Amino acid sequence: xxxxxxxxxxxxxxxxxxxxxxxxxxxxxxxxxxxxxxxxxxxxxxxxxxxxxxxxxxxxxxxxxxxxxxxxxxxxxxxxxxxxxxxxxxxxxxxxxxxxxxxxxxxxxxxxxxxxxxxxxxxxxxxxxxxxxxxxxxxxxxxxxxxxxxxxxxxxxxxxxxxxxxxxxxxxxxxxxxxxxxxxxxxxxxxxxxxxxxxxxxxxxxxxxxxxxxxxxxxxxxxxxxxxxxxxxxxxxxxxxxxxxxxxxxxxxxxxxxxxxxxxxxxxxxxxxxxxxxxxxxxxxxxxxxxxxxxxxxxxxxxxxxxx
Numbered sequence: 322x323x324x325x326x327x328x329x330x331x332x333x334x335x336x337x338x339x340x341x342x343x344x345x346x347x348x349x350x351x352x353x354x355x356x357x358x359x360x361x362x363x364x365x366x367x368x369x370x371x372x373x374x375x376x377x378x379x380x381x382x383x384x385x386x387x388x389x390x391x392x393x394x395x396x397x398x399x400x401x402x403x404x405x406x407x408x409x410x411x412x413x414x415x416x417x418x419x420x421x422x423x424x425x426x427x428x429x430x431x432x433x434x435x436x437x438x439x440x441x442x443x444x445x446x447x448x449x450x451x452x453x454x455x456x457x458x459x460x461x462x463x464x465x466x467x468x469x470x471x472x473x474x475x476x477x478x479x480x481x482x483x484x485x486x487x488x489x490x491x492x493x494x495x496x497x498x499x500x501x502x503x504x505x506x507x508x509x510x511x512x513x514x515x516x517x518x519x520x521x522x523x524x525x526x527x528x529x530x531x532x533x534x535x536x537x538x539x540x541x542x543x544x545x546x547x548x549x550x551x552x553x554x555x556x557x558x559x560x561x562x563x564x565x566x567x568x569x570x571x572x573x574x575x576x577x578x579x580x581x582x583x584x585x586x587x588x589x590x591x592x593x594x595x596x597x598x599x600x601x602x603x604x605x606x607x608x609x610x611x612x613x614x615x616x617x618x619x620x621x622x623x624x625x626x627x628x629x
Contacts (some may be wrong), residue, residue, distance in 0.1 A: 324396055327355040330368065334386045335394040337376045398598060404510065409603035411440035416461040417444060419546040420487070420587065423566055425615040426622070431603065432611050433609065436543040440600050448544050450520035462601035464592040467609070468522040481592045482605070483627035484612045487563035489523060489584035495577045504559075510536045513558030513576040518544040523587060527561050530582045543626030563587060565623040588627070 328582045333353065343350045361368050368382035368468060378386065398411040417426060425446075433442055445452070449466040456464040460567045491504055510531070519542045530610055531538045543549050543556060550567060553560040553576065561584055570576040591608055593601055609628040618625035 323359075324357075324358040324393060325510070326356045328361060329353055329395060331374070331389050331393065333357065334378060334383075339376075351586040352429070356446075365553055368413040373400065391599055392516055398600070408439050409437055409600040411598065411600045412441045412443050413463060413598075413601050413604045414443045414461045415445070415463045415465065415604065416455060418449050418452065418467055418589075419445055419446055419544075420563070421465055421469065422446055423546050425612060426617055428498045429608060429611045432607055436607060437600075440604060442604070448520060449522070450518065460477075461592060463605055463608070466592075467589050470590075470592060476523065478594055478596075479592055480595050480605075481590050481608065484589045484591055484609060485522045485616055485627050486625040487565060487587040487589070487623075488625075489526075489561055489587055490564050490568060491559055491579050491581045491584075492553055492562055492564060492571075492576055494553070495574070497556060497559060498577060498579050499551040504579050506530065506582060509533070509559065509581070510538060513541050515541050515549045515552055515558045515560040516562065517542065517546075517549075518542050523561060523584070526585050532583075563624075565619065568623065586625075 329342065329346060332345055333339065336342050336345065339350045339353050343353045344354070355371060364385065364387075366381045367379050370377040370382075370387055372378050372478055394412055395600065421429075430442065430444075431545055433440060444454070445461070447455075449468045451460070452466050453464070453468070453470060454459055458628070465484070491509075493512075497512060498504065514527055516527050522581060524540060524542050527540055539558075541552075545551075546562075551561055552558060553562075553567070555571060564571060564578050567576050571578055589612075591605055593605055612628045613626050616624050616628075
């Protein structure tokens with residue numbers, strides 16, 4: 322298949338004009354039309370809906386464009402990979418949990434821009450459960466999340482490295498908590514408990530504290546960290562979250578951290594296939610460096626560096 326024809330289709334989809342596409346590709350409108358027709362003949366499908374006056378792809382045409390973009394990206398990466406002096410480049414698909422958004426994701430994006438400018442990060446934020454499923458389907462090059470991945474850890478194909486560890490604590494408005502003592506299970510049974518999504522490890526840990534008790538805890542699960550923070554600040558319940566999320570509020574005395582039933586820390590890891598593209602491996606290395614810098618700046622009372 323002629324990749325020049327694929328490039329023409331992708332450009333035509335972006336510009337929505339045969340004339341402008343011809344100008345950008347330094348050719349004629351007739352040549353652009355012939356390339357599209359040749360591609361349609363080779364694939365045996367119609368790519369452009371010619372029943373419309375305005376430019377419009379057919380449904381299969383939209384699918385072909387998506388695949389063509391991936392093929393062109395791989396072609397560029399292949400050409401660059403054979404140059405020994407070429408820096409890592411290309412699109413790297415990264416799945417991250419929201420905890421990273423609220424801590425060191427900004428530093429990572431800035432570092433990518435400064436240190437690996439030829440790499441285009443494509444970031445998806447979702448729950449750890451959803452991200453792991455998409456990673457299994459090879460929709461991500463890198464996965465940054467917090468729950469165990471036993472099925473990947475032993476497959477011999479996936480490299481998993483720890484990045485950092487956030488302590489999990491009980492956080493609430495001072496008026497919601499009993500004075501001058503650690504929280505007891507009985508205290509937590511009386512209030513809503515705010516934590517991460519229903520499929521997350523932290524939620525399972527919270528519920529495990531009440532195993533065998535007659536009272537069912539009111540555990541409120543949220544896929545959004547920001548929702549947990551806002552509800553905690555509003556006095557809706559007691560949150561089981563990393564204190565670094567509300568560092569400023571704790572410092573101002575608006576929220577309070579209280580001892581109580583122990584919660585396992587949240588350990589953040591990065592995973593990728595061992596034979597993944599050099600660009601993805603470069604991003605994984607830079608991620609470990611950025612996390613190390615972030616942990617030093619934040620201090621061990623807020624986050625522990627595991628990146629080495």
